[in-house]
Amino acid sequence: GLQRSTEDQLPRYVRVNTLKTSVEDAVDYLKRDGFAYQGQASRLEDLTLKAKSFLRDQHLPELLVFSPKMDFHDHFLYKAGHIILQDKASCLPAYLLNPPPGSHVIDACAAPGNKTSHLAAVMRNTGKLSAFDLDAKRLATMSTLLLRAGVTCTQLANQDFLKVDPDSPQYKDVEYILLDPSCSGSGMVCLRDNTSSDQEKDEARLASLASFQLRCLNHGLRFPRLKRLVYSTCSIHSQENEEVVTACLQQNPGFRLVPLLAQWPERGMEPLTQCLRASTTKTRTHGFFVALLEKHSETGKINL
Numbered sequence: 679g680l681q682r683s684t685e686d687q688l689p690r691y692v693r694v695n696t697l698k699t700s701v702e703d704a705v706d707y708l709k710r711d712g713f714a715y716q717g718q719a720s721r722l723e724d725l726t727l728k729a730k731s732f733l734r735d736q737h738l739p740e741l742l743v744f745s746p747k748m749d750f751h752d753h754f755l756y757k758a759g760h761i762i763l764q765d766k767a768s769c770l771p772a773y774l775l776n777p778p779p780g781s782h783v784i785d786a787c788a789a790p791g792n793k794t795s796h797l798a799a800v801m802r803n804t805g806k807l808s809a810f811d812l813d814a815k816r817l818a819t820m821s822t823l824l825l826r827a828g829v830t831c832t833q834l835a836n837q838d839f840l841k842v843d844p845d846s847p848q849y850k851d852v853e854y855i856l857l858d859p860s861c862s863g864s865g866m867v868c869l870r871d872n873t874s875s876d877q878e879k880d881e882a883r884l885a886s887l888a889s890f891q892l893r894c895l896n897h898g899l900r901f902p903r904l905k906r907l908v909y910s911t912c913s914i915h916s917q918e919n920e921e922v923v924t925a926c927l928q929q930n931p932g933f934r935l936v937p938l939l940a941q942w943p944e945r946g947m948e949p950l951t952q953c954l955r956a957s958t959t960k961t962r963t964h965g966f967f968v969a970l971l972e973k974h975s976e977t978g979k980i981n982l
């Protein structure tokens with residue numbers, strides 16, 4: 679059907695796992711394997727690739743772009759954990775949060791762990807990465823993925839993030855949080871024709887997701903040493919995106935939005951243009967939303 683063909687037209691994105699290799703080495707390996715390297719993309723149209731040609735992405739330095747038909751599941755680089763199959767938009771949160779090596783980071787709703795492994799790569803496997811998820815099965819999948827990716831700085835816990843105590847001494851040094859909570863998934867191209875005909879039921883589901891997302895966001899901001907929190911969804915609904923962030927900022931005046939990637943082609947809905955959106959038409963990705971919240975500088979505060 680129509681939905682299937684739209685999905686097939688999205689490029690195949692591959693994130694190079696810098697815990698195991700470098701972009702240069704991955705590119706060299708692929709060239710020797712018969713792929714034709716086209717250099718770095720410079721515009722959206724470049725992302726339309728044929729057969730075995732590939733590019734480096736123009737926004738994300740560790741991302742390679744292939745034709746929609748490419749399947750890497752049996753490829754050496756995938757099996758060895760040198761590459762991670764991850765949509766471009768879902769690479770934004772860890773890249774934008776950018777926690778320094780050695781820091782303590784929380785991945786609040788982490789499974790199956792693609793963003794966790796990306797965070798670990800940004801942190802160069804140093805410091806501490808506490809990853810929570812409610813779903814034991816998804817956590818099991820996640821530990822396999824992290825093992826293959828060579829991630830060693832994580833502590834996985836089958837725990838409700840909302841019940842993690844921000845004032846526990848265990849979390850006193852947490853400065854960065856990645857929050858990618860359950861959402862409607864309405865941005866996933868393959869799910870788009872699944873919207874039910876029951877509009878009232880859909881509205882109720884969105885309202886309940888949004889209230890959960892806001893609770894997670896408010897909870898994350900309670901960690902005492904927090905500097906930055908990145909919030910993301912694969913939803914196209916403003917109820918789960920801009921509206922959640924707006925409500926959160928009203929309830930937490932100590933935080934503000936960080937303006938993100940000036941060169942990114944799609945912004946959050948007015949007035950939240952500091953945030954990013956992604957879509958098949960404007961970014962050649964699944965539908966996605968990202969906001970980065972930052973604590974106001976505490977300079978000027980008198981410390982007795």
Ligand code: SAM
Binds near residue numbers: 768786813816837858
């Ligand atoms: N960040 C993941 C990744 O990039 O691979 C995807 C996360 S998925 C969108 C949302 C996850 O939140 C699900 O795995 C779900 O089990 C988990 N979840 C839902 N409610 C939760 C809660 N209260 N505490 C922790 N995890 C929760």
